[in-house]
Amino acid sequence: DIVMTQSPDSLAVSLGEGATINCRSSQSVLYSSNNKNYLAWYQQKPGQPPKLLIYWASTREFGVPDRFSGSGSGTDFTLTISSLQAEDMAVYYCQQYYTTPRAFGQGTKVEIK
Amino acid sequence: QVQLVQSGAEVKRPGASVKVSCKASGYTFTNYDINWVRQATGQGLEWMGWMNPNTGGAGSAQKFQGRVTMTRNTSISTAYLEVSSLRSEDTAVYYCARGVPFNSWGQGTLVTVSS
Numbered sequence: 566d567i568v569m570t571q572s573p574d575s576l577a578v579s580l581g582e583g584a585t586i587n588c589r590s591s592q593s594v595l596y597s598s599n600n601k602n603y604l605a606w607y608q609q610k611p612g613q614p615p616k617l618l619i620y621w622a623s624t625r626e627f628g629v630p631d632r633f634s635g636s637g638s639g640t641d642f643t644l645t646i647s648s649l650q651a652e653d654m655a656v657y658y659c660q661q662y663y664t665t666p667r668a669f670g671q672g673t674k675v676e677i678k
Numbered sequence: 679q680v681q682l683v684q685s686g687a688e689v690k691r692p693g694a695s696v697k698v699s700c701k702a703s704g705y706t707f708t709n710y711d712i713n714w715v716r717q718a719t720g721q722g723l724e725w726m727g728w729m730n731p732n733t734g735g736a737g738s739a740q741k742f743q744g745r746v747t748m749t750r751n752t753s754i755s756t757a758y759l760e761v762s763s764l765r766s767e768d769t770a771v772y773y774c775a776r777g778v779p780f781n782s783w784g785q786g787t788l789v790t791v792s793s
Contacts, residue, residue: 615773615775615780616783617780620779658722666725667778668725672723
């Protein structure tokens, strides 16, 4: 099974500052035949279901602000929030969908400093 | 718009079973997988399994095999998750989610297992 590990577990960022969350998979999630990374990022606010932010490691879902960006390939990925807004306070999860089980990382809690 | 509406909260005794429903609307139900994810209070997301609503084919994470059944009724665009032999550790919010990756989620169903 592929294991997903995020870092850090939490971070506190001032409004307007940038935030970076890392995600590492225990095996590559890059499918060579189409050169796509089967990696997604989700945002979950308290009391709500998760929301898909990014898929294929770097493609923003429709309606997601462009301050959210994803990068990386193979086993190492990053979610960047370029200028943190108050509404970005949430827990962020990475997930591989390369194979089953479609494992999530343990989550990274982003708080406002 | 795409919507997944789940059934209401449940309270069950240890050893009992629970069946959670997920009614889809706003899209062709048989065109997208349905996945099930659970989340214990204050914990992370745990993928449980998936089902192809078109074929009925399904698969679950190894830890749930033999205890989880995923079914559907295409005539009413509804997917079901049944968990048997419930124990206290199964207390969680259970979500259905559409597609891969999971681009639409139900609102969640709280299942409480308590004697």
